[in-house]
Amino acid sequence: MLLSRVDPSLYKSEIVNVASVPQRSPFRYPGGKTWLVPYLRDWLAARSTPTRPAEFIEPFAGGGIASLTVAFEQLAEHVTMVELDTEVAAVWQTVLGGQATWLAERIANFELTPATVECVLNELAQTISEKAFQTILKNRVNRGGILAPGAGRVKSGESGKGLKSRWYPATLQKRIRSIGAVKERITFIHGDGLEVIAQNVHRKEAVFFIDPPYTAGGKRAGSRLYLHSEVDHPALFNIAGQIAGDFLMTYDDAAEVRALAQQHGFDFQTVPMKNTHHAEMMELLIGRNLDWLR
Numbered sequence: 001m002l003l004s005r006v007d008p009s010l011y012k013s014e015i016v017n018v019a020s021v022p023q024r025s026p027f028r029y030p031g032g033k034t035w036l037v038p039y040l041r042d043w044l045a046a047r048s049t050p051t052r053p054a055e056f057i058e059p060f061a062g063g064g065i066a067s068l069t070v071a072f073e074q075l076a077e078h079v080t081m082v083e084l085d086t087e088v089a090a091v092w093q094t095v096l097g098g099q100a101t102w103l104a105e106r107i108a109n110f111e112l113t114p115a116t117v118e119c120v121l122n123e124l125a126q127t128i129s130e131k132a133f134q135t136i137l138k139n140r141v142n143r144g145g146i147l148a149p150g151a152g153r154v155k156s157g158e159s160g161k162g163l164k165s166r167w168y169p170a171t172l173q174k175r176i177r178s179i180g181a182v183k184e185r186i187t188f189i190h191g192d193g194l195e196v197i198a199q200n201v202h203r204k205e206a207v208f209f210i211d212p213p214y215t216a217g218g219k220r221a222g223s224r225l226y227l228h229s230e231v232d233h234p235a236l237f238n239i240a241g242q243i244a245g246d247f248l249m250t251y252d253d254a255a256e257v258r259a260l261a262q263q264h265g266f267d268f269q270t271v272p273m274k275n276t277h278h279a280e281m282m283e284l285l286i287g288r289n290l291d292w293l294r
Contacts, residue, residue, distance in 0.1 A: 024072060026091065026136055026175050028145040028166060029063030033211055035273040036250060037069050039285065039293065040209065043248050044075045046292035047207070052076050053245070054205035059193025060231075062088065066209045071185045072178075076207070082189045082196045087135040087147055089190040090125075094132035096188045100180025104173040106133050112167050117141055117153075140166045194236060201242045208247040212236060233257075237264050249286040261286050269293050 021037045044053065056076035058067045061083040071079045081096075083089045094103050110116070110133075121138060125131035135147065141163050142151040154163055189196060193212075200206055212231045237260045240247055251257045253270055261268045261284075268286045271293075285293065 022069070022072070024068040024175060024178070025063040025065045026095070026172050026179070027063035027088075027139050029065075029139075032063050032065060033250065034065050036283075037065065039271065040066055040069060040248070041073070041075065042292055043287075044070070044207070047246055048075070053207040054078065055080060055200075055203065055207070057196065057200060057206055057208045058082065059196050059208065059210060060212050061092065061188075062211070062213065064092065066211070067186065068179065071182050074185070079186045080189065080196070081186060082191055082193045084190070084192055085147070086190070087131065087138070089188075090128045090131035091135050092188045093190060094129045095176055095179050096183045096186055097128075098180075098183070099129045099132075100176050100183070102129055103132055103136070104176045104180075107136065107169050107176070108173045110137075110169070112141075112164055114163060117163060136172065140172075194232065194239060197236075197239050197243070201239065202244050204244045206245045208240075208243060208245070210236070210240065210247055210249040212249075212251070233260060237261070237266075240264070240266075247287060251284045251286065253282040253284045257284055257286075 021034050023034065025032070025034075044056075047053070052074075053076040055078050056067065056070045057080045058064070059082045061067055061081040064081055067079045067081045070076050081092060083092060091103075094100070106129075110120075117137065121134060123130075123134075125134055138147055138151075139145045141153050143154055144151075145166075154165055193210075197208060197210070200208075212233065233256075240249065241264045249266075258268065266286050267288060267290045268284055269290050270282045271285055272280055273283050
């Protein structure tokens with residue numbers, strides 16, 4: 001079933017309460033997908049008969065909440081995360097590469113002040129692990145968690161706590177150690193998501209969760225949020241059409257995106273979510289068959 005126009009009766013009306021979803025990512029991520037977790041579970045449950053997918057591939061992992069949910073809840077046999085951004089990749093390489101304890105302790109032992117923050121962030125990281133710490137720190141002290149160059153620091157923050165308003169060392173340490181404990185279930189690739197999809201399109205037993213960092217409609221300032229914000233969206237849709245297994249894509253609800261979905265004969269449905277500023281927005285879920293969503 002294809003939706004060629006906006007039909008209010010086909011909108012999902014209930015906004016997911018993200019507080020009800022386990023918070024597993026060490027990132028506070030612009031465009032994070034915590035709200036999508038219940039939909040992700042429903043999608044995988046609908047196609048897990050008689051067996052769960054052999055591989056869950058997330059080609060634009062970012063904060064990784066989708067991959068982490070699948071790994072922790074064992075919704076697939078194995079998970080592959082892909083991320084092009086060097087800073088974000090450093091975190092996953094560290095946590096999944098046997099250095100989770102080191103990173104957790106580095107965070108726990110760090111005394112956060114304006115001076116120590118600037119000292120760490122102005123250093124040239126000598127190791128991937130140190131770059132991972134810099135990335136987590138930057139993600140926590142920059143406004144909106146923005147990692148791209150030019151992002152400003154948090155000023156007043158939560159309850160006037162300034163830089164410390166998003167710095168929760170105990171919570172971060174717990175999340176990082178927990179991820180490290182399930183690292184055998186996850187493979188991380190520092191690379192191009194489009195290439196990884198193309199390399200795996202033939203795998204009938206694989207499923208793909210595709211959440212590109214920037215929409216074809218250009219509604220969000222992706223270039224301000226991420227260092228790698230440009231994705232060839234027509235090429236992405238072309239590759240998705242070749243996938244032998246199944247896929248679920250998520251995008252801003254933009255006319256250009258709908259046009260691409262219709263061009264390829266994909267099914268799509270709008271669902272509500274709240275953005276970082278708690279404003280209600282409509283997101284577009286795209287797949288081959290979204291009957292499980294209705």
